[in-house]
Amino acid sequence: MISKDNLEKVLTFRSERNWEKFNTPKNIAVSVAIEAAELLEHFQWSENSSPNDKEKQAIAYEIADVAIYLSYLCNDLDIDLNQRVAEKIEINKKKYPVEQCKYS
Amino acid sequence: MISKDNLEKVLTFRSERNWEKFNTPKNIAVSVAIEAAELLEHFQWSENSSPNDKEKQAIAYEIADVAIYLSYLCNDLDIDLNQRVAEKIEINKKKYPVEQCKYS
Amino acid sequence: MISKDNLEKVLTFRSERNWEKFNTPKNIAVSVAIEAAELLEHFQWSENSSPNDKEKQAIAYEIADVAIYLSYLCNDLDIDLNQRVAEKIEINKKKYPVEQCKYS
Amino acid sequence: MISKDNLEKVLTFRSERNWEKFNTPKNIAVSVAIEAAELLEHFQWSENSSPNDKEKQAIAYEIADVAIYLSYLCNDLDIDLNQRVAEKIEINKKKYPVEQCKYS
Numbered sequence: 001m002i003s004k005d006n007l008e009k010v011l012t013f014r015s016e017r018n019w020e021k022f023n024t025p026k027n028i029a030v031s032v033a034i035e036a037a038e039l040l041e042h043f044q045w046s047e048n049s050s051p052n053d054k055e056k057q058a059i060a061y062e063i064a065d066v067a068i069y070l071s072y073l074c075n076d077l078d079i080d081l082n083q084r085v086a087e088k089i090e091i092n093k094k095k096y097p098v099e100q101c102k103y104s
Numbered sequence: 105m106i107s108k109d110n111l112e113k114v115l116t117f118r119s120e121r122n123w124e125k126f127n128t129p130k131n132i133a134v135s136v137a138i139e140a141a142e143l144l145e146h147f148q149w150s151e152n153s154s155p156n157d158k159e160k161q162a163i164a165y166e167i168a169d170v171a172i173y174l175s176y177l178c179n180d181l182d183i184d185l186n187q188r189v190a191e192k193i194e195i196n197k198k199k200y201p202v203e204q205c206k207y208s
Numbered sequence: 209m210i211s212k213d214n215l216e217k218v219l220t221f222r223s224e225r226n227w228e229k230f231n232t233p234k235n236i237a238v239s240v241a242i243e244a245a246e247l248l249e250h251f252q253w254s255e256n257s258s259p260n261d262k263e264k265q266a267i268a269y270e271i272a273d274v275a276i277y278l279s280y281l282c283n284d285l286d287i288d289l290n291q292r293v294a295e296k297i298e299i300n301k302k303k304y305p306v307e308q309c310k311y312s
Numbered sequence: 313m314i315s316k317d318n319l320e321k322v323l324t325f326r327s328e329r330n331w332e333k334f335n336t337p338k339n340i341a342v343s344v345a346i347e348a349a350e351l352l353e354h355f356q357w358s359e360n361s362s363p364n365d366k367e368k369q370a371i372a373y374e375i376a377d378v379a380i381y382l383s384y385l386c387n388d389l390d391i392d393l394n395q396r397v398a399e400k401i402e403i404n405k406k407k408y409p410v411e412q413c414k415y416s
Contacts, residue, residue, distance in 0.1 A: 001105065001106070001171060002185065002186055002189050003189075005190075006186055006189045006190055009190070009193050010189075010193060013193060013196060017200065017206050017207060018208065019205075025147060025155065025163075026147040026150055027356065029140075029143050029144045029146070029147045030144060030147075030238060030355070030356055031356060032140045032143060032144070032170065033140040033143070033245075033349060033352065034349050034353050034356060036133075036136045036137040036170070037137055037345060037348075037349030037350070038349070039136060039137070040136070040345065041346050042133070043130040043133045043134075044339065044342055044343060045334050046130055047130075050129065050181075051181065056181055059129075059177075060178075060181075060183045060188040061188060061191075061195075063174055063178060063183060063185060063188065064188040064189045064191075066170065066174060067171075068192065068193075070167055073163075073167060077154075077155065077160055079167065081168065082110055084164040084165060084168045085106050085110045085114075085168040085171055085172060086113070087168075089110065089113050089114060089117060091165075098120050098121060101121045102120070102121050102122055103121060103122040103123060103125070104122065131252065134251070135252060137245060137248065137349075138248055138249050138252060140245075141241060141244075141245030141246070141345075144238060144241065147238070148238055149230050209313065209314070209379060210313070210394055214397045214398055214401065217401050218397075218401060221404060224410050225408065225414050226414055226416065227413075229415070230415075233355060234355040237351050237355045238355075240351060240378065241348040241351070244341075244348035245345055247341050247344060248341045248342060248344070251337060251338040251341045258337065264391065267385075267391070268386075268389075268391045268393075268396040269403075271382055271386060271391065271393060271396065272399075274348070274382060275313060275379075275382060275393060275397055276397060276400065278379060281371075281375060282372075285363065285372075287368065287371070287372045287375060289376065289379060290314055290315045293314050293315075293376045294317075294318055294321070295373075295376075296376040296380065297318070297321050297322060297325060299373075300325060301325065304329065306329060309329045310329050310330055311329060311330040
């Protein structure tokens with residue numbers, strides 16, 4: 001998800017504040033959805049134009065927020081994200097065969 | 105976000121199907137929000153109980169979906185997620201000082 | 209929100225199944241977000257084209273799901289939605305003055 | 313959805329600012345999801361405790377925002393919400409029979 005170094009930092013950030021008790025899997029999933037909506041807000045009225053540098057920085061921080069919460073969830077539920085992503089890619093390959101799904 | 109190896113795989117998956125044209129930053133942000141809600145659905149009626157192994161696998165695949173879309177967005181907008189996460193952690197440390205935010 | 213007649217029906221639907229205990233304000237808010245994402249899913253890859261009749265029916269049912277959960281929340285928290293909407297419109301009028309916000 | 317009087321007001325609010333062009337069905341659906349997440353934010357860390365009066369007012373305005381966007385969507389797509397809600401209730405009654413779904 002995020003680097004081991006960053007994971008260490010966010011886990012330390014949380015434990016230093018005794019916030020683990022608020023971070024139930026349900027509350028983290030709620031937080032992922034909230035941060036995902038804040039990310040989406042940057043595109044609410046845009047018509048697919050590329051964001052400028054200032055917008056890109058704000059967008060990058062929203063992505064970071066989503067990634068941090070996903071990292072907490074993977075850590076707390078003992079999920080190996082990269083293993084699951086690799087499995088999901090194989091599932092998607094079978095679900096969307098190139099010959100049927102290739103857009104020309 | 106995800107490993108270089110997995111990033112290569114999802115980018116190849118997308119390009120083999122010529123799906124880049126659908127993956128505008130706005131549409132990817134929409135997809136992140138949709139997948140985040142599918143993740144949240146697994147906790148909709150649960151009262152903070154820990155998920156069982158079967159639920160955990162389904163949850164892990166939803167997290168993978170969110171992570172894959174975030175990876176596309178970081179790739180397409182040329183965002184260095186781990187750099188931004190590291191910056192965001194420093195911002196959060198200043199925003200939530202331990203001495204004021206520590207929950208006892 | 210929805211008609212008094214429909215509100216009666218959804219409250220009866222819930223009480224006949226003893227589901228009030230699951231309908232905490234938090235769980236209903238989670239459900240509103242989940243249903244809103246299911247509504248959004250119908251537009252995930254569309255480029256602002258108008259939905260056809262079949263899509264419109266599916267969209268209408270997703271809107272109904274969001275409306276039903278909002279109605280439960282207003283009922284359970286004793287919120288007069290139309291009064292609040294009227295107040296919000298006045299707030300928005302001050303926040304977005306026509307002379308400054310009119311798009312030409 | 314909302315009263316005819318309020319619907320008139322929000323449609324006038326929008327037309328006075330020439331904002332219809334931004335209100336594609338897709339952008340309204342995006343806005344519903346964003347406002348639903350702002351509603352959810354009020355419950356992010358709460359453990360199912362009832363909101364106090366100050367929180368209830370803020371929650372009511374978030375619900376109003378969701379309802380206003382749903383009303384625009386129903387208006388623009390010519391959807392009769394109450395008819396669809398009534399149909400959805402009948403669908404749910406068949407999907408969740410009392411005898412099988414009653415929680416004791």
